[in-house]
Amino acid sequence: xxxxxxxxxxxxxxxxxxxxxxxxxxxxxxxxxxxxxxxxxxxxxxxxxxxxxxxxxxxxxxxxxxxxxxxxxxxxxxxxxxxxxxxxxxxxxxxxxxxxxxxxxxxxxxxxxxxxxxxxxxxxxxxxxxxxxxxxxxxxxxxxxxxxxxxxxxxxxxxxxxxxxxxxxxxxxxxxxxxxxxxxxxxxxxxxxxxxxxxxxxxxxxxxxxxxxxxxxxxxxxxxxxxxxxxxxxxxxxxxxxxxxxxxxxxxxxxxxxxxxxxxxxxxxxxxxxxxxxxxxxxxxxxxxxxxxxxxxxxxxxxxxxxxxxxxxxxxxxxxxxxxxxxxxxxxxxxxxxxxxxxxxxxxxxxxxxxxxxxxxxxxxxxxxxxxxxxxxxxxxxxxxxxxxxxxxxxxxxxxxxxxxxxxxxxxxxxxxxxxxxxxxxxxxxxxxxxxxxxxxxxxxxxxxxxxxxxxxxxxxxxxxxxxxxxxxxx
Numbered sequence: 226x227x228x229x230x231x232x233x234x235x236x237x238x239x240x241x242x243x244x245x246x247x248x249x250x251x252x253x254x255x256x257x258x259x260x261x262x263x264x265x266x267x268x269x270x271x272x273x274x275x276x277x278x279x280x281x282x283x284x285x286x287x288x289x290x291x292x293x294x295x296x297x298x299x300x301x302x303x304x305x306x307x308x309x310x311x312x313x314x315x316x317x318x319x320x321x322x323x324x325x326x327x328x329x330x331x332x333x334x335x336x337x338x339x340x341x342x343x344x345x346x347x348x349x350x351x352x353x354x355x356x357x358x359x360x361x362x363x364x365x366x367x368x369x370x371x372x373x374x375x376x377x378x379x380x381x382x383x384x385x386x387x388x389x390x391x392x393x394x395x396x397x398x399x400x401x402x403x404x405x406x407x408x409x410x411x412x413x414x415x416x417x418x419x420x421x422x423x424x425x426x427x428x429x430x431x432x433x434x435x436x437x438x439x440x441x442x443x444x445x446x447x448x449x450x451x452x453x454x455x456x457x458x459x460x461x462x463x464x465x466x467x468x469x470x471x472x473x474x475x476x477x478x479x480x481x482x483x484x485x486x487x488x489x490x491x492x493x494x495x496x497x498x499x500x501x502x503x504x505x506x507x508x509x510x511x512x513x514x515x516x517x518x519x520x521x522x523x524x525x526x527x528x529x530x531x532x533x534x535x536x537x538x539x540x541x542x543x544x545x546x547x548x549x550x551x552x553x554x555x556x557x558x559x560x561x562x563x564x565x566x567x568x569x570x571x572x573x574x575x576x577x578x579x580x581x582x583x584x585x586x587x588x589x590x591x592x593x594x595x596x597x598x599x600x601x602x603x604x605x606x607x608x609x610x611x612x613x614x615x616x617x618x619x620x621x622x623x624x625x626x627x628x629x630x631x632x633x634x635x636x637x638x639x640x641x642x643x644x645x646x647x648x649x650x651x652x653x654x655x656x657x658x659x660x661x662x663x664x665x666x667x668x669x670x671x672x673x674x675x676x677x678x679x680x681x682x683x684x685x686x687x688x689x690x691x692x693x694x695x696x697x698x699x700x
Contacts, residue, residue, distance in 0.1 A: 230281075231279055231337075231338050231340060235294060236287045243585075244536075244555045248586035258500075258510050268298055281305075283324045284305075284309065317476045321477050322444065322448045324339070325428075336363055339426045346496070352495070355493050363427055364429075367488070369490070372490035375420065451465040458698050503551040520534040528544045531549065537555060537556045597612075610677070616670055618667070621690070621699065626691070630680055632656050632666070638652065641656050641666060643659075
């Protein structure tokens with residue numbers, strides 16, 4: 226059995242799961258239905274099994290998420306492997322090709338499997354069995370996709386039409402179908418020769434490169450340059466911006482899969498979901514006899530077929546007499562919608578963006594390589610933050626032009642540098658950072674350290690930071 230190199234695609238924005246998923250912290254990094262995030266669950270599928278050997282993963286993401294990717298893999302004990310940084314989002318075709326070219330440097334016969342990192346596949350054993358079936362096809366020069374057997378007429382998925390037969394073997398893919406209306410979806414479900422398009426593909430590196438040479442030479446030449454001119458920064462591989470900008474946004478389906486004649490589908494008949502909207506989250510979560518799904522701080526009275534989630538530990542949400550409703554409560558935004566309108570949540574994000582409402586894209590917690598912060602309160606002349614610094618982590622050595630800062634340590638112990646003077650501040654103690662002072666905050670302990678920061682000044686944007694030294698190579 227050959228060794229397989231997984232590609233995790235982790236650059237998406239997941240706007241249909243707003244407000245839990247936002248541009249600055251999308252759904253793949255959130256815990257929607259288990260104790261691990263979707264990204265972590267995706268990575269754990271490729272921990273070596275008894276019958277399949279996997280290489281270290283290659284993750285393709287963007288600079289905003291690079292430290293989140295590394296941290297989330299470290300937390301579950303998975304080797305971070307190689308992390309490719311896209312300078313701009315270009316959809317799946319360039320991302321998959323870039324990872325393929327990187328792997329082919331080691332082995333042109335490398336077998337790859339490209340997987341979205343925001344899907345749910347709970348039956349890892351069955352998934353590995355499907356991969357074993359696909360691997361036989363890949364070694365014979367085929368490109369393999371995994372088609373999900375439909376269980377209901379879903380209008381939010383693309384479909385694959387496959388050759389109808391009574392065998393359980395891989396099927397020849399006849400055509401791709403875009404997201405259908407309910408009438409068409411019901412018809413395809415009854416006909417029986419259609420599968421949901423999972424967006425998971427397996428192939429040999431050399432076969433994928435040949436497909437791009439034949440069908441998408443322009444993409445191939447520019448992605449090659451972006452890889453050749455890439456720069457290694459810490460453990461991140463930054464693809465060349467100039468070359469990457471010349472690439473058009475295009476999915477692997479349009480660029481390659483709809484054109485090749487060696488594509489086959491392995492039917493997958495176990496649990497799968499792309500968690501593309503709140504209705505699909507409702508379907509995948511535990512529900513009571515009335516079809517009600519609740520988070521820890523949610524309560525339902527006389528409700529049916531309803532999803533209630535509170536993403537804030539201090540906030541309770543109560544539903545009374547609701548039917549077919551989704552209600553998602555966060556510290557800074559609340560969504561209440563008919564479950565049947567879940568596909569339209571993306572339009573809400575566009576509506577809020579047009580009104581320049583920051584909750585459209587910004588997550589309440591701002592994750593950084595050293596930890597995170599969240600805004601507790603703000604007003605004219607002040608802003609208050611809660612800041613959590615990971616064990617052994619450090620903020621950059623920096624100064625501000627428009628604000629002073631007052632730090633109160635509420636958990637742990639802080640090492641603070643102000644204009645060259647170093648002191649240790651313990652729980653319950655505080656320190657003042659004058660306007661313009663060159664300062665740094667560090668956590669020398671083995672547990673997370675939390676401070677409350679009170680900013681006083683005339684401007685509080687995150688761009689009011691002059692960095693002199695930074696352990697994370699941020700400019």
